[in-house]
Structures are given as C-alpha cells and as structure tokens.
Amino acid sequence: MKSFFFSLAFLALTISSYAQDGGRNKAIYVEGLGSGLLFSVNYDFRFKPQQDGLGMRVGIGGGNLGGFDANVGIVTVPVLANYLVGTRRVAFEAGAGITPIYVKASAADLSTGDVVKADGLSAFGTLNAGLRLQPIRNGVVFRLTYTPIITGSGFLPLFLGVSLGYAFK
Template sequence: MKQLLLCFILSLFIFNLESKAQEQDREQGKAFYVELLGNGISYSMNYDQRFQKRLDGLGFRAGASFLSIGGSSVGTVPIGLNYLLGKNGQYFEMGLGSTFLFGGASTDFAVGDGEALSTYLVGTMNFGYRSEPTDGGFLFRANLTPVFGGFGFYPFYGGVSFGYAF
C-alpha cells in the first residue's frame, strides 16, 4: 500500500511540473486518478482524456490494479468510454465500459457459482459527479457504478476517485 501511495504522489508531482512547464491554458481534459471500488472492483489507477480539445464531451478511461491476499491474486484492467456534461469544472459523468479480471496460478477468488477465476470480463456503467478545475488541479469523482456479467446485475455498486487534472 505504501508503494501505491508513493507512486500516486510522485505521479501528481510530475503532472504538476508538466502543467506548469506548458504555461498555457488547459485546452483538453486529461486526468490521472485513483479510484476506490468502482470500475476497478477494489481499486484502480486510471488515465482519462477527452477526444476533442475541450474539457467536457466524449472521452475514454483506462486503468489497472493488482491485489494479492494470502497467496491469491487478482488483477483488473478497466476500460471505457465516458461523457462529461456540464461547465465550470462541475460535471455529470456517464459512461459504459468493461473490466477485465485475471488471476495468478494460485488464485482461488471465486466468481458466480464458485468457479475459480482465471480470466473474466465484467460489464460496467458509470453515473455520477465529477469536480475538475478548468485550469487543472485536484480532481474528485463520486459515481454509481452498476456491474453486470454472467453472475448477474448489481445496480448499487459505486466508487470514489481522487486525482489530478492537467
């Protein structure tokens, strides 16, 4: 956990230096954040960007996480499309994506009817609030994240994110 926190702080520092070095107004929404629960199932580190040179509109996100507990391990790779609707750094965010889950050789995580997890694909949706300053800086997200797959549909799953917009 300490390594994850150190990596996150270092990333924020590097992004802060990059944004100051450019010395121009922020034209395109880009962000790096850590999401607790949500699309990464337990947690994930994510990169998010708009497709056009604007702070709202259509964009994508991609992330990754790895968790090892008592000899069992699982990794996740959440990817998806999202749309930001709003202005002045306050947005309604909605999206659709999938999370690829994979386990190591000693994995005994169970999915659905108790089957062992080696690889699994989970569908995700995203509806929530996003605060992202127009000139960059601290980013906050709180989302309802319904998940679905062969195991069923769970409409009341969610997540919260903290990061840096640049």
C-alpha cells in the same frame, strides 16, 4: 493470454499517443472500488479540447484478498468511454465499458493439508454515473460514481466508486 495483454498494451499506447494534444483535458486518478473493483489507477482524457463531451479512461488495478487458509489475487484493466455534461468545475459523468480481470487463487484443504490452486482470465461489463469535480485547467479532480457491474451471472447494482487525482491540459 500473452496476445490479450499485448493487445491491451497496444490499445493503451495508441490512446495515449492520440491524447498527447496539449489542448485536451486529461486526468490521472486513483479509484477505490468502482470499475477496477478494489483499487485502480486511471488515465482519463477528452476527445475534444472542451471540458465536457466524449472521453475515455484506461486503468490498471487489483488487489490481494487473503485469509488464514485462502489467498486471492486479482488484476483488473478498466476501459470505459464516458461523457461529461457541464462546462465548469462541476460535471455529471456517465459511462460504459469493460473490465478484463485476471484472478489467481490458492486455498488450503484443511482436511488433507493439500493446497488447491486456480487462475483464470475473464471480463465484466461496467456502467458509471456520478459527479466529477474537475478544474478547467490544472488541479485536483474528485469523482463519486454509482458503478453497477454486469457479469455472466447477472447484474450487481450495489457498487460505488470514489476517485481522487490530478487534472491537467
């Protein structure tokens, strides 16, 4: 488990150092739903100085779902390659990637009063296609994406993501 998170941290640092070139378009945004499931904060960058073309995003997200007798906490790390078509403020975005997920759950057994606990690490595939509004230089970025998820159990087609953040060079 430690080696997995060490590998993700190394990947994020490597990507971040590669993307430090001042001429490349970058964005930091918060996404609701989407590839991070409930909520995620993401760093997105282009591989070339142009607004369109191939890029990548790395994020961290999660949330806590709780009720009267159950509690589920999740941490997600969406990592996706994406491609933008459009050289102006409006672009079509398409991408694919993987989201590792750590889940920790506990629930009360009402019949015995015992607390049952479980945790585990898994991953799911994710796709996205949607609209991105992003300035040529600096300013507000908005994304609306269709984000189906692929798991070992099958294809979950009904997922959307909404993002708001800041883009800069």
